[in-house]
Amino acid sequence: MQVAIIGAGVGGLALAQGLKQAGIDVRVYERDASARFRKQGYRIHISEVGEQALAAVLPEVVRRRVIETATHPGDLVAGFDTSLTPTFEQVYPGAGPDTVSAIDRYAFRRALMTGLDDVLVFGKQFTSYAETAAGRVQLTFADGSTETADVLVGADGVGSRVRAQLVPDFEVIDSGIRCIYGKIPVTPAVRGVAPDAFLRGFCFVTDGQGPGAAFAPVLFRTPPEEYGDYLMAVMTGTQAQLGHSDEELFGMAPGDLWGVVAKHVADWHPAIGELVAAADPSAAFPITLRTCTEIASWPTGRITLLGDAVHPMLPSAGAGANTALWDAARLTEALADGSLPEYERDVRPHALAAVDESLRNAKHLFNLDLGA
Missing domain, CATH: 3.50.50.60 (FAD/NAD(P)-binding domain)
Structure with a gap:
């Protein structure tokens, strides 16, 4: 065959x-x-379903490569308002040394x-x-x-x-939601300003009315040659909430696109503004969410x-x-x-x-x- x-x-x-x-x-x-990296996303969550599937199809040498290049497991999913007051929290039990619960998309594809x-x-x-x-x-x-x-x-x-x-x-179906993806290199300064939860797992910040923003750590076991640890940052919203049409969003240079994110978090908790300011502006890109x-x-x-x-x-x-x-x-x-x-x-x-x-x-x- x-x-x-x-x-x-x-x-x-x-x-x-x-x-x-x-x-x-x-x-x-x-x-x-x-x-090379495609503009599709950064961090991928891997569930028990995904781990079982990988174990079923991968030769051991490839499975080990996936494990080695995955991120250190997180233990938290949490929500916050724009003042960083917690709105929900779910803590997960500690993971084993070979657990793959999240992985960088580029590193994952290269391992596969x-x-x-x-x-x-x-x-x-x-x-x-x-x-x-x-x-x-x-x-x-x-x-x-x-x-x-x-x-x-x-x-x-x-x-x-x-x-x-x-x-x-x-x-x-076009959901109407647009995402602006970005990367915040995890430097000592970023570790100093980031809320502890942002370095533990997936965190979503929103006031319930305008755009929301997600932050999730990518802290490698073994980083790729091209870059090191980072926080994935994603702003989500409709065209109206983001204040730009698709023609505008998808025509912007990366730095201008990240400026849209900076504008929307300007009156949020100062720590969020500092994190957004520490991002690599060249790494920003938009996508349309479809389902x-x-x-x-x-x-x-x-x-x-x-x-x-x-x-x-x-x-x-x-x-x-x-x-x-x-x-x-x-x-x-x-x-x-x-x-x-x-x-x-x-x-x-x-x-x-x-x-x-x-x-x-x-x-x-x-x-x-x-x-x-």
Whole structure:
């Protein structure tokens, strides 16, 4: 069997590792020119579901690499008002030395690429597929080249071109929420000003009316060569709350974009203003939060889907990457034993539970009601 995966994100790479370990011929096609950081996010929460999936698909050398490059586990999720008065707090039990509860996205992808040099093909933008008379799938790329495979897996994210052809009527919903991501290097000065909670786990600050801001530590076990420990900072809000249209937000230079964040926290607790001022302004970028309310359904054949391509969701449950990893583990099993219809049956209820949780949480975090 030859399997072609479109997209070298977390789910696609985990699937490639699982298939290679199972002795299945696999190739991953990625539109990015290299493995360098993509403007998608910074810190990823890993749940027990995600850890179990990684253990199921990764060779031990790769799993150890993931553990080594993960962050030191946090033990807190908390909320604050803009004066830094606590509004909620949940403390988690201490984690073991090999626990992976959070990881830097770039470090994670690089770890997942371990041993896949002969599998990964960069700079290949997928455009369409066609099923051939010989019972295979032909892939066409933007450069005019083609490849063939027995099975095609769309792991190409919320804007999946594979899904667009396979399930053209699937609805992806713009939540109306925009995020401005940033990085605050953890220097001694930042440690001196940051509230203790901000260095323990995920913290969300809001007055309940305007934009909110999340802070989460990325304190590496082993940092990448390019950078060290940092606080992820994310401002969330609607275009009206942020005071800028999409055209303006997505057209801004990084420094100007981070200036939007600085403006909105100017009358918040001074510690927040100092943290925002300590950020690397060149690291700022915006994204649109999209979701679904139903899970895509398609006829079983030689084309299937994984991760955000089938169940885009809001980050408010911290479940997007973990659900994609679950998909990868289940799809590895299905392709290895010929049970692809069972994978497609199982993925829907599992993903819908995560989507529903993210929508429920969005009501509290973003004052957003999309019907969950």
